[in-house]
Amino acid sequence: xxxxxxxxxxxxxxxxxxxxxxxxxxxxxxxxxxxxxxxxxxxxxxxxxxxxxxxxxxxxxxxxxxxxxxxxxxxxxxxxxxxxxxxxxxxxxxxxxxxxxxxxxxxxxxxxxxxxxxxxxxxxxxxxxxxxxxxxxxxxxxxxxxxxxxxxxxxxxxxxxxxxxxxxxxxxxxxxxxxxxxxxxxxxxxxxxxxxxxxxxxxxxxxxxxxxxxxxxxxxxxxxxxxxxxxxxxxxxxxxxxxxxxxxxxxxxxxxxxxxxxxxxxxxxxxxxxxxxxxxxxxxxxxxxxxxxxxxxxxxxxxxxxxxxxxxxxxxxxxxxxxxxxxxxxxxxxxxxxxxxxxxxxxxxxxxxxxxxxxxxxxxxxxxxxxxxxxxxxxxxxxxxxxxxxxxxxxxxxxxxxxxxxxxxxxxxxxxxxxxxxxxxxxxxxxxxxxxxxxxxxxxxxxxxxxxxxxxxxxxxxxxxxxxxxxxxxxxxx
Amino acid sequence: xxxxxxxxxxxxxxxxxxxxxxxxxxxxxxxxxxxxxxxxxxxxxxxxxxxxxxxxxxxxxxxxxxxxxxxxxxxxxxxxxxxxxxxxxxxxxxxxxxxxxxxxxxxxxxxxxxxxxxxxxxxxxxxxxxxxxxxxxxxxxxxxxxxxxxxxxxxxxxxxxxxxxxxxxxxxxxxxxxxxxxxxxxxxxxxxxxxxxxxxxxxxxxxxxxxxxxxxxxxxxxxxxxxxxxxxxxxxxxxxxxxxxxxxxxxxxxxxxxxxxxxxxxxxxxxxxxxxxxxxxxxxxxxxxxxxxxxxxxxxxxxxxxxxxxxxxxxxxxxxxxxxxxxxxxxxxxxxxxxxxxxxxxxxxxxxxxxxxx
Ligand SMILES: Cc1cc2nc3c(=O)[nH]c(=O)nc-3n(C[C@H](O)[C@H](O)[C@H](O)COP(=O)(O)OP(=O)(O)OC[C@H]3O[C@@H](n4cnc5c(N)ncnc54)[C@H](O)[C@@H]3O)c2cc1C
Ligand code: SF4
Ligand code: FES
Numbered sequence: 001x002x003x004x005x006x007x008x009x010x011x012x013x014x015x016x017x018x019x020x021x022x023x024x025x026x027x028x029x030x031x032x033x034x035x036x037x038x039x040x041x042x043x044x045x046x047x048x049x050x051x052x053x054x055x056x057x058x059x060x061x062x063x064x065x066x067x068x069x070x071x072x073x074x075x076x077x078x079x080x081x082x083x084x085x086x087x088x089x090x091x092x093x094x095x096x097x098x099x100x101x102x103x104x105x106x107x108x109x110x111x112x113x114x115x116x117x118x119x120x121x122x123x124x125x126x127x128x129x130x131x132x133x134x135x136x137x138x139x140x141x142x143x144x145x146x147x148x149x150x151x152x153x154x155x156x157x158x159x160x161x162x163x164x165x166x167x168x169x170x171x172x173x174x175x176x177x178x179x180x181x182x183x184x185x186x187x188x189x190x191x192x193x194x195x196x197x198x199x200x201x202x203x204x205x206x207x208x209x210x211x212x213x214x215x216x217x218x219x220x221x222x223x224x225x226x227x228x229x230x231x232x233x234x235x236x237x238x239x240x241x242x243x244x245x246x247x248x249x250x251x252x253x254x255x256x257x258x259x260x261x262x263x264x265x266x267x268x269x270x271x272x273x274x275x276x277x278x279x280x281x282x283x284x285x286x287x288x289x290x291x292x293x294x295x296x297x298x299x300x301x302x303x304x305x306x307x308x309x310x311x312x313x314x315x316x317x318x319x320x321x322x323x324x325x326x327x328x329x330x331x332x333x334x335x336x337x338x339x340x341x342x343x344x345x346x347x348x349x350x351x352x353x354x355x356x357x358x359x360x361x362x363x364x365x366x367x368x369x370x371x372x373x374x375x376x377x378x379x380x381x382x383x384x385x386x387x388x389x390x391x392x393x394x395x396x397x398x399x400x401x402x403x404x405x406x407x408x409x410x411x412x413x414x415x416x417x418x419x420x421x422x423x424x425x426x427x428x429x430x431x432x433x434x435x436x437x438x439x440x441x442x443x444x445x446x447x448x449x450x451x452x453x454x455x456x457x458x459x460x461x462x463x464x465x466x467x468x469x470x471x472x473x474x475x476x477x478x
Numbered sequence: 479x480x481x482x483x484x485x486x487x488x489x490x491x492x493x494x495x496x497x498x499x500x501x502x503x504x505x506x507x508x509x510x511x512x513x514x515x516x517x518x519x520x521x522x523x524x525x526x527x528x529x530x531x532x533x534x535x536x537x538x539x540x541x542x543x544x545x546x547x548x549x550x551x552x553x554x555x556x557x558x559x560x561x562x563x564x565x566x567x568x569x570x571x572x573x574x575x576x577x578x579x580x581x582x583x584x585x586x587x588x589x590x591x592x593x594x595x596x597x598x599x600x601x602x603x604x605x606x607x608x609x610x611x612x613x614x615x616x617x618x619x620x621x622x623x624x625x626x627x628x629x630x631x632x633x634x635x636x637x638x639x640x641x642x643x644x645x646x647x648x649x650x651x652x653x654x655x656x657x658x659x660x661x662x663x664x665x666x667x668x669x670x671x672x673x674x675x676x677x678x679x680x681x682x683x684x685x686x687x688x689x690x691x692x693x694x695x696x697x698x699x700x701x702x703x704x705x706x707x708x709x710x711x712x713x714x715x716x717x718x719x720x721x722x723x724x725x726x727x728x729x730x731x732x733x734x735x736x737x738x739x740x741x742x743x744x745x746x747x748x749x750x751x752x753x754x755x756x757x758x759x760x761x762x763x764x765x766x767x768x769x770x771x772x773x774x775x776x777x778x779x780x781x782x783x784x785x786x787x788x789x790x791x792x793x794x795x796x797x798x799x800x801x802x803x804x805x806x807x808x809x810x811x812x813x814x815x816x817x818x819x820x821x822x823x824x825x826x827x828x829x830x831x832x833x834x835x836x
Contacts, residue, residue: 221769279820
């Protein structure tokens with residue numbers, strides 16, 4: 001056995017706190033809220049890891065990041081080593097460290113969590129990725145394989161598409177990414193706000209891909225500008241990562257009043273179009289002084305928190321279940337509360353009311369109580385009769401979730417889709433009903449997470465490589 | 479408190495107050511000694527960097543990407559059709575090859591610009607040309623109308639929406655108003671090619687504003703022109719002319735299609751309703767993405783919510799809630815006026831400066 005350095009352990013029971021902008025300051029800017037660990041904080045946090053042989057944390061990670069090894073390398077101060085360790089399995093660590101729901105993944109399984117707080121794995125992942133970002137290591141990708149002469153098309157430039165693009169270009173294929181919007185990144189660009197994921201980080205990853213030869217075609221709607229069938233003639237294999245972009249509405253009266261936004265529209269106006277900077281940026285947004293956000297997922301938290309930065313009188317978040325059921329990352333819920341967002345839990349909107357100009361003036365809410373658990377295991381919210389009242393407001397942002405956009409699939413009869421409009425794939429190879437066409441990310445799972453989309457992109461890249469090199473569909477055990 | 483939050487966001491660097499105590503305790507924690515030598519305390523640097531990152535690059539154009547396929551979409555021809563109404567031939571091969579009558583594109587002129595939809599007036603696939611007709615109404619169209627031949631439109635995406643359903647139904651009446659006549663031009667070509675008898679009714683406020691009369695006239699079997707002030711053609715509204723056509727004893731109108739100001743379409747629908755003639759209206763709500771992703775383009779048709787960009791833009795005019803559409807279209811009016819004014823004042827200021835220099 002090789003000689004092992006003696007490890008230093010830190011017995012602290014709680015996570016090393018991460019410095020943050022104070023709530024009263026951050027609601028007046030769009031800068032990132034958590035500021036990241038210093039070297040010292042990172043090292044002492046990494047020294048909390050026990051280096052468990054059974055590696056429970058890894059079982060919680062959808063892409064099997066080698067967490068104990070990464071932590072040990074950080075604890076030893078080998079930052080380049082730690083960075084390449086993460087990069088082995090996670091293509092976008094700077095992004096995942098910021099947006100993954102770690103409390104449901106790696107950190108949930110961490111041994112230390114049984115008697116205190118888990119290791120701050122997400123924070124350390126972010127730290128190590130930021131270290132690389134700041135060190136600006138010009139990582140010349142000499143690792144990429146010789147050209148195979150094969151061409152692949154990636155439809156959609158969200159995390160699924162970018163990951164597949166990255167893997168495929170490394171394998172020596174010619175990669176073309178087609179994106180409907182004018183900026184690449186998918187939800188990472190138009191959905192998740194700057195204060196949670198600085199665009200700089202995303203842009204850097206995308207520029208990195210462009211540097212190693214990935215071609216980006218913006219303003220290209222597959223299904224409209226060119227159909228999938230036509231793409232199949234031009235490319236040897238195709239990956240579909242178009243996300244779940246069709247917003248759900250409440251289906252209650254008054255939903256077409258002015259001032260009712262889907263969270264997609266609201267966040268797109270602000271993040272993608274820069275509406276918070278009107279009139280420097282031309283796109284307007286009109287949330288008014290009193291904003292109601294409906295929902296409790298990440299999208300709802302982002303909508304509420306971005307609203308709080310527009311200098312409103314009040315931002316209220318309405319959710320029909322209780323706090324325990326809120327699906328957003330714990331950190332975002334905490335941040336939202338700190339920033340002064342009012343939570344109206346166990347309430348549901350039943351009507352949106354407006355004035356003679358067709359503008360929102362309020363939302364009628366009904367109280368809910370929790371009944372028996374439903375199929376999802378969560379207690380079903382039941383309306384309390386006669387508890388209706390009107391909450392005055394100027395805008396309502398509906399953040400209930402999204403389903404896949406049928407724009408592309410509906411013109412491809414050969415592509416099998418489920419009743420929920422998701423694309424049906426072989427779950428092991430990610431191949432669709434059309435040989436050589438693969439899919440992954442939210443288009444397959446419905447709205448999920450960045451890391452799952454990345455994992456799917458990676459899996460599909462493997463299958464596509466197999467398909468192109470052998471001419472046959474990958475077997476289930478690839 | 480900050481008076482105007484926008485200023486706070488756009489001008490200076492916001493100040494970040496760190497929790498000094500927290501930083502202090504964290505920094506004094508024991509660390510593995512050799513590390514101190516290898517890695518300097520980089521705390522301040524890190525914080526500063528975060529700020530700088532945010533400031534410089536949120537919306538920097540990604541067209542800087544080396545892999546980007548094209549920088550923009552070139553204007554091959556610019557022709558002023560009427561005061562404030564300009565025709566552009568834009569080089570967009572894929573869109574030209576695909577587009578059908580009734581579909582639209584979304585464009586953005588500059589990197590801080592807005593995305594606006596414009597219905598396609600004509601395509602010439604052999605020349606890679608997509609023709610659009612623009613009326614200067616706000617900031618984006620102001621910027622657009624100031625572009626010249628040889629210059630580029632930054633983003634140009636399409637063809638979006640469903641094409642007009644065109645088949646041989648017999649006699650079709652196309653009713654257009656204002657800049658909507660550009661789309662009538664596209665539609666008459668389609669309907670004619672399918673073998674229909676075509677009656678076009680096109681209107682404008684006054685003679686000067688009437689566009690594409692010859693082009694539409696050349697294709698139509700009959701052309702009726704109206705102006706509100708009677709300065710050309712018949713005096714009056716398109717709906718009056720339409721009613722007369724519908725009343726003709728010897729003519730059976732099978733379908734009416736209409737595009738133009740919402741109020742006009744509303745009354746076209748009202749006019750044809752008693753006759754039971756199927757009527758399609760091409761709607762023009764505010765849009766953002768144009769692919770069904772945001773719902774900004776919601777319209778109510780037959781009591782149901784539809785997304786005009788993917789379910790339309792053409793709908794059964796007898797079922798469309800035009801009043802709601804009108805109210806949704808004016809929601810941002812004040813802000814649009816503000817940014818339009820700003821653009822015009824800026825232009826004036828630059829022109830003055832130029833004069834002073836001369
Ligand atoms: C506001 C918000 C906050 C979120 N926060 C978190 C979080 O904190 N943590 C987390 O893990 N997950 C979060 N999620 C979920 C996560 O962002 C998604 O699961 C993930 O982005 C899915 O990736 P994707 O690659 O499948 O699709 P997307 O990111 O949706 O990307 C799809 C891309 O394809 C493009 N496209 C669509 N149709 C076409 C077409 N026909 N032709 C060409 N291009 C097309 C789209 O424009 C888009 O750019 C959040 C989602 C939202 C909306
Ligand atoms: S479970 Fe926790 S303590 Fe154990 S190896 Fe993983 S991070 Fe370290
Ligand atoms: S414009 Fe966004 S859905 Fe129609």
